[in-house]
Amino acid sequence: MNKTILTGIKPTGQIHLGNYIGAIKPALELAKIPEYQAAYFVADYHGLTKIHNAKEFKELSYGIAATWLALGLDPEKVIFYKQSDVPEIFELNWILACFTPKGLMNRAHAYKGMVESNKQMDKDLDYGVNMGIYTYPILMAADILMFKTNVVPVGKDQIQHVEIARDIAETFNHNYGDTFVLPSYQVQEETELLPGLDGRKMSKSYNNTIPLFEEPKKLQKLINKIKTDSLPPEAPKDPNTSIVFTLYKEFAEASEIEKMREQYVNGISWGEAKEELYNVMNKFLEEPREKYKMLMENPKVIDDILLSGAERARAVSKPFLKEVKGKIGFN
Ligand code: ADP
Numbered sequence: 001m002n003k004t005i006l007t008g009i010k011p012t013g014q015i016h017l018g019n020y021i022g023a024i025k026p027a028l029e030l031a032k033i034p035e036y037q038a039a040y041f042v043a044d045y046h047g048l049t050k051i052h053n054a055k056e057f058k059e060l061s062y063g064i065a066a067t068w069l070a071l072g073l074d075p076e077k078v079i080f081y082k083q084s085d086v087p088e089i090f091e092l093n094w095i096l097a098c099f100t101p102k103g104l105m106n107r108a109h110a111y112k113g114m115v116e117s118n119k120q121m122d123k124d125l126d127y128g129v130n131m132g133i134y135t136y137p138i139l140m141a142a143d144i145l146m147f148k149t150n151v152v153p154v155g156k157d158q159i160q161h162v163e164i165a166r167d168i169a170e171t172f173n174h175n176y177g178d179t180f181v182l183p184s185y186q187v188q189e190e191t192e193l194l195p196g197l198d199g200r201k202m203s204k205s206y207n208n209t210i211p212l213f214e215e216p217k218k219l220q221k222l223i224n225k226i227k228t229d230s231l232p233p234e235a236p237k238d239p240n241t242s243i244v245f246t247l248y249k250e251f252a253e254a255s256e257i258e259k260m261r262e263q264y265v266n267g268i269s270w271g272e273a274k275e276e277l278y279n280v281m282n283k284f285l286e287e288p289r290e291k292y293k294m295l296m297e298n299p300k301v302i303d304d305i306l307l308s309g310a311e312r313a314r315a316v317s318k319p320f321l322k323e324v325k326g327k328i329g330f331n
């Protein structure tokens with residue numbers, strides 16, 4: 001039986017290596033499995049919870065779409081669309097909201113985190129919280145449930161949201177009979193947390209990222225900034241605790257990785273190790289970077305792809321929304 005896998009990325013910042021390794025790369029691998037129908041989308045209305053500048057919002061949305069395409073997403077195989085082009089999702093969002101206990105949203109970690117940090121800083125507890133942020137997991141549930149999703153490939157931080165989608169689906173199903181498929185999540189275990197320049201999780205919130213499509217010169221500069229220890233050049237180094245090696249592994253071939261591991265043990269200078277990292281990374285990124293640039297200069301190409309994806313998505317969402325509404329008592 002065919003399984004639906006679905007995931008979205010919200011346009012709230014430049015795509016970095018962590019997003020690529022943790023989310024995009026595994027999702028593209030999964031999309032190749034013949035029994036899977038993949039649906040990947042730009043979660044633009046999720047981005048609106050944070051980005052309130054039209055020009056920036058537009059740029060970031062195109063940026064997400066161009067990134068997927070540049071890295072090899074095949075829009076013939078994958079249903080690739082922009083969330084805002086599928087209005088049925090937002091109607092379902094309201095329906096689901098009416099089956100979501102408020103307490104469930106109080107416990108959602110993004111909202112809870114904001115309340116916590118307001119508390120620490122002695123601010124009003126809801127300072128900076130808009131209702132979009134508060135009800136974010138309901139919209140995400142609508143994204144997932146609309147397409148009868150079986151598997152949601154996500155980073156660890158998103159597990160709770162998939163569980164919330166399950167909870168909401170169960171409540172609805174309990175009341176009206178089997179309607180929604182209960183989704184599971186899939187987390188990329190080994191690479192769940194790619195470290196950033198300073199060794200903490202690479203994240204736009206920490207300002208420690210390496211943007212995926214950075215120009216070669218800047219890329220090299222950023223790589224040179226990666227934190228290392230102060231061992232002398234010839235001293236043996238532990239590849240397993242090195243950020244430089246962790247990154248190297250993501251881009252090099254198996255034989256190169258083994259060779260590099262030996263060089264670490266025999267003693268390689270950090271300067272040289274970083275140079276090698278730059279070489280494999282740049283080699284891998286050269287082509288996608290060009291493709292990304294080409295797409296960003298031709299937004300019409302992106303528009304056409306996303307619109308035809310939205311049509312395919314709506315071929316599913318329109319009849320399914322009708323079915324859901326029928327169960328509630330419309331028609
Ligand atoms: P950020 O932390 O930079 O704000 P997002 O929260 O927008 O990134 O994450 C988008 C996707 O990328 C999510 O699926 C998330 O789990 C994944 N991701 C983000 N940072 C990393 C990282 N350092 N390592 C692995 N995956 C990551």
Ligand code: TRP
Pocket residue numbers: 006007008009010043046139140143144152153154158161
């Ligand atoms: N909440 C996800 C994130 O912050 C993005 C997202 C929105 C998503 N809707 C989704 C992910 C549906 C998976 C499935 O990264």
